[in-house]
Amino acid sequence: MKNIRNFCIIAHIDHGKSTLADRLLEFTSTVAKRDMQAQLLDNMDLERERGITIKSHAIQMQYPYKGEIYTLNLIDTPGHVDFSYEVSRSIAACEGALLIVDASQGIEAQTISNLYLAIGADLEIIPVLNKIDLPHAMPEEVTDEIVDLIGCEPGDILHASGKTGIGIEAILNAICDRIPAPKGDPEAPLQALIFDSVFNSYRGIEVLFRIKNGTMRKGDKVKFMATGKEYGADEIGILGLNQEPRQEMGAGNVGYLISGIKEAREVKVGDTITHVNRPTAEAIQGFADVKPMVFAGIYPVETTEYEELRSSMEKLQLNDASLVWEPETSVALGFGFRCGFLGMLHMEIVQERLEREFNMTVITTVPSVQFHAIGTKDQLLTINAPSEMPEPNLIKLIEEPFIKAQIITASEYVGPIITLCMDKRGIIKGQSYLTSERVEMTFELPLSEIVFDFFDKLKTISRGYASLDYELIGFREADMVKLDVMLNGEKVDALSAIVHRSKSYEWGKRLCEKLRELLPRQMFDIAIQASIGQKIIARETVKALRKNVIAKCYGGDISRKRKLLEKQKEGKKRMRSVGSVEIPQEAFLAVLKID
Numbered sequence: 001m002k003n004i005r006n007f008c009i010i011a012h013i014d015h016g017k018s019t020l021a022d023r024l025l026e027f028t029s030t031v032a033k034r035d036m037q038a039q040l041l042d043n044m045d046l047e048r049e050r051g052i053t054i055k056s057h058a059i060q061m062q063y064p065y066k067g068e069i070y071t072l073n074l075i076d077t078p079g080h081v082d083f084s085y086e087v088s089r090s091i092a093a094c095e096g097a098l099l100i101v102d103a104s105q106g107i108e109a110q111t112i113s114n115l116y117l118a119i120g121a122d123l124e125i126i127p128v129l130n131k132i133d134l135p136h137a138m139p140e141e142v143t144d145e146i147v148d149l150i151g152c153e154p155g156d157i158l159h160a161s162g163k164t165g166i167g168i169e170a171i172l173n174a175i176c177d178r179i180p181a182p183k184g185d186p187e188a189p190l191q192a193l194i195f196d197s198v199f200n201s202y203r204g205i206e207v208l209f210r211i212k213n214g215t216m217r218k219g220d221k222v223k224f225m226a227t228g229k230e231y232g233a234d235e236i237g238i239l240g241l242n243q244e245p246r247q248e249m250g251a252g253n254v255g256y257l258i259s260g261i262k263e264a265r266e267v268k269v270g271d272t273i274t275h276v277n278r279p280t281a282e283a284i285q286g287f288a289d290v291k292p293m294v295f296a297g298i299y300p301v302e303t304t305e306y307e308e309l310r311s312s313m314e315k316l317q318l319n320d321a322s323l324v325w326e327p328e329t330s331v332a333l334g335f336g337f338r339c340g341f342l343g344m345l346h347m348e349i350v351q352e353r354l355e356r357e358f359n360m361t362v363i364t365t366v367p368s369v370q371f372h373a374i375g376t377k378d379q380l381l382t383i384n385a386p387s388e389m390p391e392p393n394l395i396k397l398i399e400e401p402f403i404k405a406q407i408i409t410a411s412e413y414v415g416p417i418i419t420l421c422m423d424k425r426g427i428i429k430g431q432s433y434l435t436s437e438r439v440e441m442t443f444e445l446p447l448s449e450i451v452f453d454f455f456d457k458l459k460t461i462s463r464g465y466a467s468l469d470y471e472l473i474g475f476r477e478a479d480m481v482k483l484d485v486m487l488n489g490e491k492v493d494a495l496s497a498i499v500h501r502s503k504s505y506e507w508g509k510r511l512c513e514k515l516r517e518l519l520p521r522q523m524f525d526i527a528i529q530a531s532i533g534q535k536i537i538a539r540e541t542v543k544a545l546r547k548n549v550i551a552k553c554y555g556g557d558i559s560r561k562r563k564l565l566e567k568q569k570e571g572k573k574r575m576r577s578v579g580s581v582e583i584p585q586e587a588f589l590a591v592l593k594i595d
């Protein structure tokens with residue numbers, strides 16, 4: 001155990017974690033040269049296509065150093081704020097962290113937030129100045145920033161390039177020298193923390209764990225403490241490039257367990273595994289609950305696929321512990337699920353994963369944050385969907401979630417960023433210079449104003465030179481109203497939204513205009529109306545199609561006609577009929593494009 005090192009790689013998005021991990025795997029010959037491909041650990045198609053890490057990935061390396069063999073368990077983590085729950089869980093499996101900072105960018109918002117997560121878990125931090133091959137790298141300035149941030153000596157900071165391979169050996173040596181070996185007693189009763197899991201339709205659910213105390217052997221009878229269920233440890237092993245079975249694994253190690261579990265709900269990330277015969281007295285403290293930032297409904301396009309969607313959501317949740325959901329019914333859409341996400345990117349990824357990995361076609365409804373209402377009897381009501389908003393005469397007041405936002409940017413963009421935040425009902429709380437050109441600003445802002453498109457706006461006005469991190473700080477009273485949408489006189493609950501009164505008229509007008517663009521024309525006029533209570537505040541019409549589109553093709557080219565029909569079929573994919581009107585997926589997300 002004294003030669004085991006468990007560490008994660010943390011950084012702001014795009015500072016080069018995955019590329020650096022590739023070099024470590026190459027240098028330790030964990031992956032043969034011919035099997036090497038860029039960002040090897042980002043093995044989901046979605047990650048490769050988008051060039052971002054969504055999931056944490058664990059892999060074990062062997063490294064000879066000072067005449068001994070070290071076992072290094074590496075966990076690569078995502079950088080995007082929507083996936084910070086992945087980071088916090090990975091950190092729980094480690095004693096140390098490589099903190100990667102791009103030498104051409106300097107410290108960014110998630111450098112700081114991920115560092116705080118690591119320090120909070122008492123990890124040994126090894127700062128690495130990465131991308132030093134870049135001609136516009138600023139090693140001296142960024143070194144100063146890092147020294148200021150973590151209070152280390154300039155000499156503690158390693159210089160590296162994941163691209164050219166500079167500094168890789170020094171990083172591996174530092175991991176062995178500076179990160180402590182795991183503590184724990186291999187003879188004690190078994191205590192292993194489940195930090196992730198994967199659904200595999202052939203082998204059953206694979207559980208990833210880190211052993212804190214005790215030893216797990218193949219064939220052992222084990223128990224999951226939260227559910228009380230017992231299983232045989234049919235196969236255990238380490239996570240190399242592929243899974244590598246082992247006969248036994250001791251305290252401090254990271255690995256996988258397969259025991260033929262088919263039911264997703266039996267596995268809970270954060271649960272403790274122990275032995276049936278000699279159980280531990282206490283479970284390891286699990287993970288803090290996730291705090292979803294955005295809520296939206298997910299509905300099957302085919303109403304008959306509701307049960308299948310439920311089972312797919314359960315399986316997806318195994319691999320995405322930050323997804324929360326419960327059943328919901330909509331008058332317009334029928335049976336579905338109300339889901340909580342950590343942000344819009346997370347919501348998009350969940351929808352895509354349901355489609356790709358589970359072959360479901362789903363509609364996500366208008367996203368919303370959570371509101372609180374205080375009832376006339378002072379009772380607290382949580383509102384996760386506009387349909388849950390009580391009538392105004394039944395409540396005293398409404399509260400909306402507020403966040404504290406940290407924005408790091410170049411000094412020339414300070415003015416425009418303040419203007420943007422003011423427009424979003426924000427309050428500036430502080431401003432400090434990291435260097436003569438870089439500023440860290442703190443704002444308090446309503447979550448509903450920033451969760452949808454704020455980041456895009458911030459990027460635009462700062463030409464990409466701004467990073468953002470935020471955390472919830474509580475609820476504050478706000479004058480919110482429910483805005484309903486009617487199509488041909490019929491209220492479509494899945495299109496309702498809760499908006500600030502001061503912006504509601506403008507909002508209703510824009511929403512109707514957007515819907516007019518997005519709703520496909522049909523054989524009849526479609527009246528779009530927005531209302532607050534009984535009052536109609538905006539109206540638009542989608543004009544009827546003049547002619548039958550297929551009529552044009554009669555007598556014409558048969559293949560052209562078929563193509564047209566196929567096109568229409570494809571267009572149906574993410575579309576739901578509500579009454580007589582067909583609503584495409586984009587219409588539910590129209591609220592995101594309102595200003």
Ligand code: GTP
Pocket residue numbers: 011012013014015016017018019020039051052053077078079080130131132133134160161162163164
């Ligand atoms: P996320 O996981 O999405 O947070 O990103 P990441 O931190 O893993 O970054 P990634 O390794 O995907 O690298 C981001 C970009 O920087 C890619 O285009 C890399 O090719 C490039 N890059 C990474 N390391 C270096 C380096 O040392 N030098 C140079 N010049 N480019 C690098």
